[in-house]
Amino acid sequence: MSDASGMNHWIDPNGVVHVVFDRRGDKVNLLTPGALQELGELLDSIRGRDDVRGLIFKSAKPGNFIAGMDIEAIASFTDAFKAAEGARFGQDVFQKIEDLPVPSACALNGACLGGGAELALACTVRVAADSTAVKIGLPETQLGIIPGFGGTQRLPRLLGLMPSLDLILSGRTLDAKRAHRLGLVDLVVPEAYLERETLRLMLKAAGGLKRRRPLMARLVEITPPLRRFVIGRARKAAEAKARPENYPAPFRALEAIEAAFSVPLHQGLDLEARIVGELVPTRTSKNLMWLFKSQSALKKDAGGIAALPRKVRRAAVLGAGIMGGGIAQLIADKGIPVRLKDVRGEALLAALRQASKIWREQVVRKRLTPRGMRQKLGFIAPTLEETGFSRVDIVLEAVVENLEVKQKVLAAMEELIGARAVFASNTSTIPISDIAARAVRPERVVGMHFFNPVHRMPLVEVIAGQRSSPEAVSTVHGFAIELGKVPVVVRDSPGFLVNRILMLYFNEALRLLAEGVPVTATDRAMEEFGMPMGPFALMDEIGLDTGQHAAAVLEGAFGKRIGSATPLLQALVSAGRLGKKNGKGFYGYKNGKRTRSDEAVSKLAGAGAPLQLPVETLQERMILAMVNEAAICLEDGVVREPRDVDVAMVYGTGFPPFRGGLLRYADSVGPAVLVDRLSRLADAHGERFRPAGMLRDMVREERRFYPA
Numbered sequence: 001m002s003d004a005s006g007m008n009h010w011i012d013p014n015g016v017v018h019v020v021f022d023r024r025g026d027k028v029n030l031l032t033p034g035a036l037q038e039l040g041e042l043l044d045s046i047r048g049r050d051d052v053r054g055l056i057f058k059s060a061k062p063g064n065f066i067a068g069m070d071i072e073a074i075a076s077f078t079d080a081f082k083a084a085e086g087a088r089f090g091q092d093v094f095q096k097i098e099d100l101p102v103p104s105a106c107a108l109n110g111a112c113l114g115g116g117a118e119l120a121l122a123c124t125v126r127v128a129a130d131s132t133a134v135k136i137g138l139p140e141t142q143l144g145i146i147p148g149f150g151g152t153q154r155l156p157r158l159l160g161l162m163p164s165l166d167l168i169l170s171g172r173t174l175d176a177k178r179a180h181r182l183g184l185v186d187l188v189v190p191e192a193y194l195e196r197e198t199l200r201l202m203l204k205a206a207g208g209l210k211r212r213r214p215l216m217a218r219l220v221e222i223t224p225p226l227r228r229f230v231i232g233r234a235r236k237a238a239e240a241k242a243r244p245e246n247y248p249a250p251f252r253a254l255e256a257i258e259a260a261f262s263v264p265l266h267q268g269l270d271l272e273a274r275i276v277g278e279l280v281p282t283r284t285s286k287n288l289m290w291l292f293k294s295q296s297a298l299k300k301d302a303g304g305i306a307a308l309p310r311k312v313r314r315a316a317v318l319g320a321g322i323m324g325g326g327i328a329q330l331i332a333d334k335g336i337p338v339r340l341k342d343v344r345g346e347a348l349l350a351a352l353r354q355a356s357k358i359w360r361e362q363v364v365r366k367r368l369t370p371r372g373m374r375q376k377l378g379f380i381a382p383t384l385e386e387t388g389f390s391r392v393d394i395v396l397e398a399v400v401e402n403l404e405v406k407q408k409v410l411a412a413m414e415e416l417i418g419a420r421a422v423f424a425s426n427t428s429t430i431p432i433s434d435i436a437a438r439a440v441r442p443e444r445v446v447g448m449h450f451f452n453p454v455h456r457m458p459l460v461e462v463i464a465g466q467r468s469s470p471e472a473v474s475t476v477h478g479f480a481i482e483l484g485k486v487p488v489v490v491r492d493s494p495g496f497l498v499n500r501i502l503m504l505y506f507n508e509a510l511r512l513l514a515e516g517v518p519v520t521a522t523d524r525a526m527e528e529f530g531m532p533m534g535p536f537a538l539m540d541e542i543g544l545d546t547g548q549h550a551a552a553v554l555e556g557a558f559g560k561r562i563g564s565a566t567p568l569l570q571a572l573v574s575a576g577r578l579g580k581k582n583g584k585g586f587y588g589y590k591n592g593k594r595t596r597s598d599e600a601v602s603k604l605a606g607a608g609a610p611l612q613l614p615v616e617t618l619q620e621r622m623i624l625a626m627v628n629e630a631a632i633c634l635e636d637g638v639v640r641e642p643r644d645v646d647v648a649m650v651y652g653t654g655f656p657p658f659r660g661g662l663l664r665y666a667d668s669v670g671p672a673v674l675v676d677r678l679s680r681l682a683d684a685h686g687e688r689f690r691p692a693g694m695l696r697d698m699v700r701e702e703r704r705f706y707p708a
């Protein structure tokens with residue numbers, strides 16, 4: 001039988017029911033209300049049959065079991081009662097699996113996430129293929145909700161308190177071996193034997209299955225004071241990461257997990273459903289789900305370009321500095337051979353050291369084996385010579401930010417690389433068309449702008465120059481996805497999108513400093529808004545010399561509106577303040593750790609007496625400066641839609657995800673209020689705040705960035 005949900009089933013001669021998930025027209029399986037309904041009916045129909053000896057769930061999709069519940073179905077709930085009912089519906093279906101008089105099993109051949117993992121938890125046994133495609137986890141807290149189909153109750157009952165706290169609060173996934181070690185899967189087998197072994201184990205389970213967990217762990221769970229102590233510690237750790245008012249989900253998950261040890265299953269399930277109901281309609285969960293959907297959509301959209309990407313089998317990186325080294329590490333991490341060239345031997349050594357450091361941290365956290373680390377390191381081939389470039393599919397240029405140098409490097413490379421290889425520049429500010437101006441094959445030149453630190457920041461701006469070919473742009477877009485990044489296609493213009501908007505933010509922070517507002521007050525105000533760090537701490541990370549250079553390029557291109565940051569940054573750089581890299585910027589640094597802000601900075605900024613302004617005023621000036629520039633970027637066609645601004649700001653600068661991005665935040669304020677405040681700021685502080693035409697149009701036409 002087959003239906004719209006793509007779920008087939010049949011009964012084999014031994015009386016085993018095989019349920020195969022194969023969602024139509026999609027590469028992954030998702031649970032939908034329809035699929036759940038159908039599964040429930042199937043379970044009802046086999047419950048009373050005495051010719052049925054067992055039930056096995058499997059997937060027909062390569063590398064995917066079930067990727068989770070369809071997010072659209074969750075996001076569509078707007079009231080708590082209905083959302084809780086939705087959770088109860090799924091819980092009831094999975095309870096039917098657990099209540100079957102015969103054993104059930106899952107054959108996990110790939111991603112098994114969220115609702116998929118909850119289905120697996122309701123089965124008697126779980127068997128996973130020994131494949132890198134297998135990822136098992138409950139990522140719901142990352143979407144602002146908690147697992148709602150029994151995950152918060154069955155995972156703790158199976159694994160115990162501590163592993164469940166870790167998995168549910170972090171939302172991280174486990175590979176097959178780690179899932180086996182924790183007891184989340186019962187067996188890991190070569191993929192070719194997956195079905196056979198799952199059947200064998202399931203039939204064996206009919207005679208009863210013994211699972212043992214360490215005595216000490218069980219003692220903690222059944223002793224209320226010990227249990228409360230462990231949960232209290234987890235709450236403190238969660239508080240250190242996020243505020244409950246901004247990200248309530250991990251804190252609500254703690255309540256549900258505690259219930260798994262203190263009340264019967266049906267009561268725990270009821271609490272779980274109620275909490276899901278309360279979380280689904282919150283602004284945080286709506287924003288997090290929207291971001292998730294948007295970044296998935298951007299992976300399918302190369303800026304409207306239909307050309308197919310070329311597969312990158314070999315890569316080269318030019319410049320082994322902060323960025324080039326980071327990019328080479330990322331490429332090697334994905335198992336792609338990469339030639340790393342610099343003109344200085346020390347730069348190559350430093351890049352290899354830094355790459356090793358990142359992988360060593362993974363080894364310490366048991367995410368990588370020492371052998372795996374050696375293999376990855378082996379993918380980087382450092383060189384000072386211009387050899388070994390003829391067979392690369394892409395060259396990533398990350399040399400110094402200087403147009404002439406970049407043009408020279410491009411000319412030299414065009415002699416060495418194949419005619420179809422792509423030359424991608426990581427420039428932060430220089431238009432790609434300028435870099436390609438004297439190129440022999442300008443159609444192969446594209447921008448691929450990573451953010452620092454490369455292994456952490458998920459955004460890549462993909463920049464099509466005036467003459468870049470659709471295929472070259474599509475190749476860079478596809479390569480960014482292969483490297484695990486979120487690509488946003490941006491028009492070729494100075495500073496592209498993110499750095500242009502950030503410059504307004506930095507400029508406003510510097511103006512506040514010049515007016516006498518202490519560095520720490522400004523930084524604290526933005527941390528309170530939800531930024532991972534304040535503007536001064538961020539400028540120190542980036543480097544004040546880099547910032548000064550970017551400011552000069554943007555001021556040259558956009559004039560007064562962009563600001564007047566250059567003289568102050570120049571004064572700081574001349575005074576030997578380069579930021580974190582030399583231990584001295586707006587703050588002092590010792591062994592890479594921030595110590596305190598330096599009073600000398602206020603003097604260099606020409607600040608008078610210390611000025612205290614309300615937190616809201618500080619936030620308003622810095623955020624509205626960015627909102628206004630983002631609107632101008634949209635007018636200029638730098639990106640096509642507000643979604644692109646929001647995804648780029650969240651994934652490129654850490655703009656608070658719970659706010660859904662800069663323009664979703666702007667919508668929550670409302671265009672009329674924004675224009676009013678911007679006009680007042682323009683009167684008080686200067687024309688740079690004069691509201692963008694687009695914002696005024698929005699007020700007139702009663703529109704927002706996003707339809708309601």
Ligand code: NAD
Binds near residue numbers: 398
């Ligand atoms: P960096 O100074 O750390 O590294 C540049 C490296 O390029 C140096 O090791 C230098 O020896 C090497 N180099 C110079 N000329 C070369 C040549 N002809 N061939 C090979 N190597 C050469 O600089 P960075 O911060 O890594 O920046 C590199 C590029 O990335 C710049 O265009 C910059 O604007 C851009 N970028 C920087 C950041 C950041 O935060 N630092 C972020 C995004 C993009």
